[in-house]
Amino acid sequence: MAIPKDYRSSGVDIKVEEKSISALVSIIKETLKFRKGEIGAAIGDIGSFSGFIEFGNYALSLATDGVGSKVLVAQKLKKYDTVGIDVIAMNVNDVICNGGTPIAFVDYIALEKTSEYMLGEIAKGLLEGAKQSNMPIVGGETATLPDIIKGDGEGFDLAGTCLGVVEKDKIISGKDIKPEDVVIGIASSGIHSNGLTLARKVLGVEDYPELLIPTRIYVKQILELTQKVKVKGMAHITGSGLLNLKRLKKGMGFELELPEPPMIFKKMMAAGVEIEEMYKTFNMGTGFMVIVAKEDKDKALSILNKYYPSYVIGKVISEDVIRTHIKGLDKRFTL
Incomplete structure (x- = not known):
């Protein structure tokens, strides 16, 4: 098999992906008008590293992400105790981009088949990532989906969502950036x-x-x-x-x-x-x-x-x- 020379030839076409995401976002943006004038009203637009909603003098920020095909590397090596760090990192690092402090996390683990050992190892990484972020994991979802999840041996997917908080006047939006910074x-x-x-x-x-x-x-x-x-x-x-x-x-x-x-x-x-x-x-x-x-x-x-x-x-x-x-x-x- 020829070695791919770019992301597209490896199976990921960013231009097609961006076009597809635009189709999704163009409809989802309609929801930004919901809850206007109430707690939970959207602040700003979609497209930053995290999204914001109103919470009194504060803004709550939300980011969600997974670890992608890094799970296949973990499966190949039969080593699952670090990908939990990755899923937390991918989310908390997005939340801090706009000035937010990560304050809570929930995880989502989809399995090809139930494995007590694998879940225990993934949990070790989640604990370490939460410790590094000073943030509790307050819940999550685990689903066994053999017809959907396939992998190298024991297939799984791993994702999560992070909640952050920032005072509204301390949101870092990039608006003050100027030449020579x-x-x-x-x-x-x-x-x-x-x-x-x-x-x-x-x-x-x-x-x-x-x-x-x-x-x-x-x-x-x-x-x-x-x-x-x-x-x-x-x-x-x-x-x-x-x-x-x-x-x-x-x-x-x-x-x-x-x-x-x-x-x-x-x-x-x-x-x-x-x-x-x-x-x-x-x-x-x-x-x-x-x-x-x-x-x-x-x-x-x-x-x-x-x-x-x-x-x-x-x-x-x-x-x-x-x-x-x-x-x-x-x-x-x-x-």
């Missing part, structure tokens, strides 16, 4: 939990243990940062890679100088995946990005570096493009 990157732990459909087909089984490294949770450092520094925007770099920056403020662009990517990503490029495709699919070593004013850069870095390696990666520009230079590889491209 500084972009700070925070290192990822590896591939995290997206792009695995492509990665599994490009890499060998010998790389699977590295693919299973849990997604990094950024909650503690970001909550400390937002308490001490005016943060203008944040992006969780998951599916669509660098293009997540375009969700922050229409009309603004970015000029980036990114560090050389970790070896796991270079292996995929060596196998034939184009560099632009890589940066539109994976985090490439930088799992989270923060935008602050120039004068707040040093203070922000001193806080962030107490937790995970953090570094200046560029600035905001007035042109609606992402100009990128990869240091070490001396590669340049524009998205």
